[in-house]
Amino acid sequence: MGHAIPMEYYLIISALLFTIGIIGVMIRRNVIVVLMSLELILNAVNINFVTFSHYLGNMTGRVFSIFTMAVAAAEVAVALAIAVNLVRVRKTMEIDEIDTLKW
Amino acid sequence: MEYLFFTLFSSIAVISALLVITFRNPVHSVVSLIVCFFQVACLFVLLRSPFLAGAQIFVYVGAIMIFFVFAVFLMDFKSSMAKERFGKMTVYALPVAVLMFLEVLMLIVKGPFAKMGAQPADVQKMMDLGQSTKAIGMVMFTKYLLPFEIISVVLLVGFVGAVVLTVKEKKGE
Numbered sequence: 001m002g003h004a005i006p007m008e009y010y011l012i013i014s015a016l017l018f019t020i021g022i023i024g025v026m027i028r029r030n031v032i033v034v035l036m037s038l039e040l041i042l043n044a045v046n047i048n049f050v051t052f053s054h055y056l057g058n059m060t061g062r063v064f065s066i067f068t069m070a071v072a073a074a075e076v077a078v079a080l081a082i083a084v085n086l087v088r089v090r091k092t093m094e095i096d097e098i099d100t101l102k103w
Numbered sequence: 104m105e106y107l108f109f110t111l112f113s114s115i116a117v118i119s120a121l122l123v124i125t126f127r128n129p130v131h132s133v134v135s136l137i138v139c140f141f142q143v144a145c146l147f148v149l150l151r152s153p154f155l156a157g158a159q160i161f162v163y164v165g166a167i168m169i170f171f172v173f174a175v176f177l178m179d180f181k182s183s184m185a186k187e188r189f190g191k192m193t194v195y196a197l198p199v200a201v202l203m204f205l206e207v208l209m210l211i212v213k214g215p216f217a218k219m220g221a222q223p224a225d226v227q228k229m230m231d232l233g234q235s236t237k238a239i240g241m242v243m244f245t246k247y248l249l250p251f252e253i254i255s256v257v258l259l260v261g262f263v264g265a266v267v268l269t270v271k272e273k274k275g276e
Binding site: 085 | 105106109113116117120121123124129132133136139140143146147149150151152154155158159162163166167170171174175177178179180186187188189190191192193196197199200201203204207208211212216235238239241242243246247250251254255257258260261262264265266268269
């Protein structure tokens, strides 16, 4: 008795979450929401890893999704520290207004 | 039965993900993202990896989202909430993202994955729920021991970096 859900369904859900994350990164102006969309992207990648790991019977995907979680935690810690400093210094949360490097 | 749960979890995950990027208030976005992460953890259970589901809830909901909640509380988002949510490039960004999704969809449906005909049935027979966690441990602490050690250093550096960045400099030093 195998379960009947085809692998493609999981991949499609993962692609959907990934696209939503990409859209969030591109269109939102709030720094925090952009970082949250990044988390969404990393999570979609995790779903892909686990799906392939389950359907191909190889544990490597699951191990790598644990690594992804660890890197995501470190990334969020640094990114939020930078964001808090940015808001403290520039007094704005809008990424459009932080354009000193733009020439 | 499994289809029912898959539909439930995945639809709530997608809807809450959409809400994350549309809510005006960042606090609402955080709560919506927590819901999304819970649904993804449920999807991991459907994929027969209970350890990952637990780790997902502990790491994402327990650690990362708490970071976000504190960051939102540290910032003054009242003034930002009154402004426009979406950037000027939204009109161009949306079609590009949808196009990208369609391309990925075509790759999934017509590409090599569809022809692979992956068989979850015998894989599932091979490992019931307890076996899965054991198998992860076996692989992680033998074949991927060095990456595992490196990732712990990365985490340490990340957290030390976060502390260094947020500590305020003392005047006169």
